[in-house]
Amino acid sequence: MRWKLVVGCFLAVLGTAWGVAQTGRFAGVTITVFTQPPPYIAKPVMMFAPDWERITGAKVRLITAPWGELYPKMYSSFALGQGLFDIVIMPAAWLPDFAEAGFLVPLDDLIAKDPAIEWNDIIPVYRERIVSWGGKVYAVPMDGDSHIFYYRKDALENPEYQARFKAKYGYDLPVPPRTWKQVRDIAEFFHGWDWDGDGVMNYGVVEPRRYAGQADWCFFSRAVGYVALPGQPGGLFFDPVTMKPRINSPGHIKALEDYVEIMKFGVPGMINMDSGEVRSVFASGVAAMAIDWGDIGVISEVGKESKVKGKVGYAVLPGSMEVWNFAQNQWVTLKEPNQAGYLAFGGWVAAIDRNSKNIAAAYDFISYLSRPANSYISVTTSETGFNPYRKSHFETLAGWIGFGFGRDAAAAYLKAINDTIGHPNVQPDLRIPGAAKYFEALDAQLALVVAGQKTPKAALDEVARIWEQITEEYGRAAQLKAYRLSLGLPSP
Amino acid sequence: MIGKTAQRQGRLFLAPTVILLLCFTIFPLLFTIALMFGEARFVGGGLRIEFVGGRNWVRLFGDERFWNALGVTVRIVAMAVSLEYLLGLGLALLLDRKLRGQAVFRVLFIVPMLLTPIAVGYMWRMIFDVGRGPITGILERLGLAPVGWLTESSVAIYSIVITDIWQWTPFMFLILYAALQAIPKDYIEAARVDGASGWQVFRRITLPLLAPASIAAVLLRTIECFKIVDTIYIMTGGGPGRSTESMTLFGYAIGFRAFDLDYGATISFSLFLAVLVSSMVFVTLTRRLREVRME
Missing domain, CATH: 3.40.190.10 (Periplasmic binding protein-like II)
Structure with a gap:
């Protein structure tokens, strides 16, 4: 009986000491998170920031901008070295633009020292292809997207x-x-x-x-x-x-x-x-x-x-x-x-500006958002805009049923997503610099085809012509290298 | 003679305005001009603009999509502004008479103008919805086929024009009504004493006296209408195809969807030039017209 009391007291002291140490870990630090306005995508930041602030003593400042302004604002902040945002939560398709330009902090070492993130719980296609560039990890998945x-x-x-x-x-x-x-x-x-x-x-x-x-x-x-x-x-x-x-x-x-x-x-x-x-x-x-x-x-x-x-x-x-x-x-x-399957859009990912003065705190918050328990809450809460991307998200139905799904519906829904992203021939979205330009050119021609103003062949020939121009503009060799990287192929 | 101290004080008082003007008007304008003649690339940790001469302008003039957007914008401006003027004038003349409930009508007529274009866009998108909209319901009850107000290339632009007219006729009404109220009644009474008919009074007295207000109203609406984007963005997104893609929407797509900043800046500046030229042409024509009438 006595030894139980001693062990209990020891654990209590240890817990308290750990808690005290945790409380002050980032005291006085304020990290800035930049993404689109709530509810979608920003909501999980708002949901988990108070808990994280209490645990670490840091503060989270959320800055948002409409979709159309996200990319230019991120790019200008990165490129001009303004360091306006510690964390950006962005579409995965933009990662190559930012990583290639050297704007983002490689996260491999931080992830390796962070057991809480349970990196291997993230489905391989997301952790290996979507958030990595040139063999390094530059972001943490927040959302798993596939059609x-x-x-x-x-x-x-x-x-x-x-x-x-x-x-x-x-x-x-x-x-x-x-x-x-x-x-x-x-x-x-x-x-x-x-x-x-x-x-x-x-x-x-x-x-x-x-x-x-x-x-x-x-x-x-x-x-x-x-x-x-x-x-x-x-x-x-x-x-x-x-x-x-x-x-x-x-x-x-x-x-x-x-x-x-x-x-x-x-x-x-x-x-x-x-x-x-x-x-x-x-x-x-x-x-x-x-x-x-x-x-x-x-x-x-x-x-x-x-x-x-x-x-x-x-x-x-x-x-x-x-x-x-x-x-x-x-x-x-x-x-x-x-x-x-097709990983349309590729999901939202969280990355850290290399000019951030609070890299450790920024990473800790990203890790906190992505941990299995917290991300499970995010993907099973309405209006977060986040879809499952971890193995554990698919294993427990309770959260989905609590969310409002019927048991059979939840099982079927998760199976369809899991089968898609786990498909051996699943195709990632276009992840090279200028991806937005290529897509805009296609979208403009698709609009003409559906309106009956162009034939499918004529429209796609035109898209091919514009894509060639864009490739030349960015440099064929550089684009080829980037494209092969995005497919996981060796450099030419 | 103004002393040096007074001059210095004057400059000091002017400084905030000059600084604000520089920050929010001149510098962005200069930056846009730099973008127009350059190629903007975010490389190696900074925004680099390389001078490429008139390449963006050559691209613009050879871009079929630009000419389409310009044509769409001009058609919308011509149809919407002229009809808004006529309807606004009609309403103003109607309310210039002694009517029961005049005050209520005056308020009702200006309500659409007080709504945000986004809200107006959503409202008319629902009204024009070919599947669930009230117009389709009415047409079906009358045994008529539904019309693809927003889904047929040949019709969609008229739906945009109708929406613009609904929202902005009150603007014309308000200006013209105020101008009508300011016309001295003596002129009209004198004309009537001389035996002028209602039409003659309108043509020879009311209309010429309304000319300054009319020119201002049409000019302001023309400038605003050239920049039309929000209602189109909500109602059709520029479609079907490109049948309702205005200049602003085109510029937005290039600048903020494709992130092609230099070409986007060129499109924006071309819109500015289009507005400037149209306004100058309009002002010159109306001035000539007035001069001819005076002679």
Whole structure:
């Protein structure tokens, strides 16, 4: 009994001493975090800053700017050495621009000395590819982004509809669909009638098609199945040997033709919808299928206005049996559909300005945000904008159920995301300097195609021409090196 | 003679204004001009602007998207401002008479102008929504096919113009109504005594006396309308295709989506030139017109 008391007292003293030491660790330090305005992305900073401040004695100052001003403000602060922000929480696609210019603090040593971050719990594609550049880690993932496929189970799994579908198309209605061809047929079948019997007209699909409405990522989600042949890296954007654009390949053109054709079976006004509107439209129950990040899942299962709670099925993106083989310059037919996932956008990551005077405190706060327990709260809280990116986020359903998901829905939702990001052929987003310019050029041409003002081929040829100009502008050799780095290939 | 002390004091008092002007107007303008003739790159820890001569201007004049944006902007300005003027004048003339509930109408007419363009954009986007909007509902009840107000390339620009007219006609009304109120009634009464008809009074007396206010109102609206961006951004994002992409939206896309700062600056400056030229042409034409009438 006595020894228990002695051990207990010892532990209490030790705990108190540790607590006191912790309290003063960063006393008097103020770190500045820069990201977009709350709620999305900034909310977790606001949620966890008070606890971290209490533990460390430091202060967190949150500065925000609208989306359009984030990049220029970050870049100018970095480039002019102003050190305005200790931490920036930014899209992963910007990391190459900043890391290549030497603006960010390499975090490898800090991570190695920090067991609390549980680095290996982060899914490999995020910790190895998304946040690293040139063999060094420059950021910590805060969010796992990938496109997944959504469908209405009550429509696609309805035996009567399945029978009618088979009678019309000559094959069983696949649940979930595994090719874009099947998606097209299903969309046509469920378009323009009230298949859920609620008195409101239903439609085949809803996807963003609006210029600057994140439609370009939807295009790549379609293209990935047609051009990302396993074992051939770089299919989605450039030839990893010459840096010549692959955007106007027959695979991309086919994807763009699909992208336009499916609009015939879309919710009215889809041409003017961005991702945000697509989410609320799907949750309102009028569409049978959709493509989105994890957000439709959250809004559908948790949203107060949702009419589709418990009715949504989740799957990896469909693909194609025919894939463009860049090596042979011809289509090849596979035995199984090529359903390579696409890490659209790549998620939000937290990095530290190399001019920061509080690197240790800044890293500690990032680590605190990303720790398994805290990040689990972030990904299972509404309006954080963060999706799961750690193995542990997928292992415990309790948080998701507490969030408002049904048990089955949570399991299916997490499985679809996990299968996507864990897919051996998963394709990262474009991560080279000038990525925003390349995407803007594509987005502008996609807008013309969906408005019927250009053919898919003409538009993608134009994109290829502009991409060549941008590559020349940045320097072909430098871009090639960066592109190969982003794909995990050795320097040319 | 002003003493040296007084001169120094005068300079001291002027200094804050001059400093503010330099910081917020002159330096940004000079920076924009530097960007226009340079290539801006963030390299090696700093912003580097390399002089490239007129390369950005050559690119601009050869850019099909620029000419489209200019055309769209000019069409919106021409349609919106002229209709706003006519409607504003009509409303002002209507309320210039003795009407019951005049005060209520006056307040009601200026309400749209008090709303933010973003809110107006969302409101009209909902009204024009082809799937769920009230106009579609009304058309369907009348047995008519729905119209893609914001989703058809040939129609979307008119939806933008309607929205602009709805919001900014009150501005024209307010200025013209104030000017009408200021016209001495003696002139009109004298004309009536001389046997002038209502149309003659309007054409020979009211309209010429309204000219200074009309010129100011049209000029101000023209300048503002050239910069139209918020309502378009919300309602169509410049689409379908590029059918509603204004100059400002084009500049925003290049500067802040593609982060092409030098070309974005060139687009912004070209908008400034377009506004300047249009305003000068308008002022010169109206002055000539008045001179001809005087003769």
